[in-house]
Amino acid sequence: LAKTTQPISMDSYEGQEVNITCSHNNIATNDYITWYQQFPSQGPRFIIQGYKTKVTNEVASLFIPADRKSSTLSLPRVSLSDTAVYYCLVGGSRLTDSWGKLQFGAGTQVVVTP
């Protein structure tokens, strides 16, 4: 089961780009990398998922190097409403993989100030 390591917290100002790096040194061949966002008193919300290289959607970008031992979530031009906890997950794509034991970890608390 791939363990993930993220910074505990990050601070940023409005309008800046925030990059959160997640380490997952023992990622398995079938594992995907998924990021979730959680606001206080709410359940987590899916942001983005990738397997290799770069993935971009309307909310964020995910950069994955060739060795896949880490990944970076990039939030462009953050606003106050981006203040939340961000979780990096690594898990298999099939039931026979590590999916059944997906771990959210403690996540990264991002605080955006004016």
Place this chain on the structure above:
Amino acid sequence: NAGVTQTPKFRVLKTGQSMTLLCAQDMNHEYMYWYRQDPGMGLRLIHYSVGEGTTAKGEVPDGYNVSRLKKQNFLLGLESAAPSQTSVYFCASSYSFGRGEGGNQPQHFGDGTRLSIL
């Protein structure tokens, strides 16, 4: 379309009491999950279900039981509550792996049940 609904939202129990948390989803998802979230520990998977009538253990299953009698409902039971089970419980659901181009299907979460056991 309500998504994932959890009831109750708050509950206080005494040690040894039993209760059931209800999760309902209206997205026709095959998979459903129960997590607990404790301060500084993120979410931990308790049990999950890949379809009606089937359940499986997650990372921290001890002290909990689950049932999935209907596709849209996933129940989490505490037979004899203990203070260590004080936590925020989240239910989630997702499509099965057969959809899309691979990878884990996004999980849709409810807003949680805050449970305190005295």
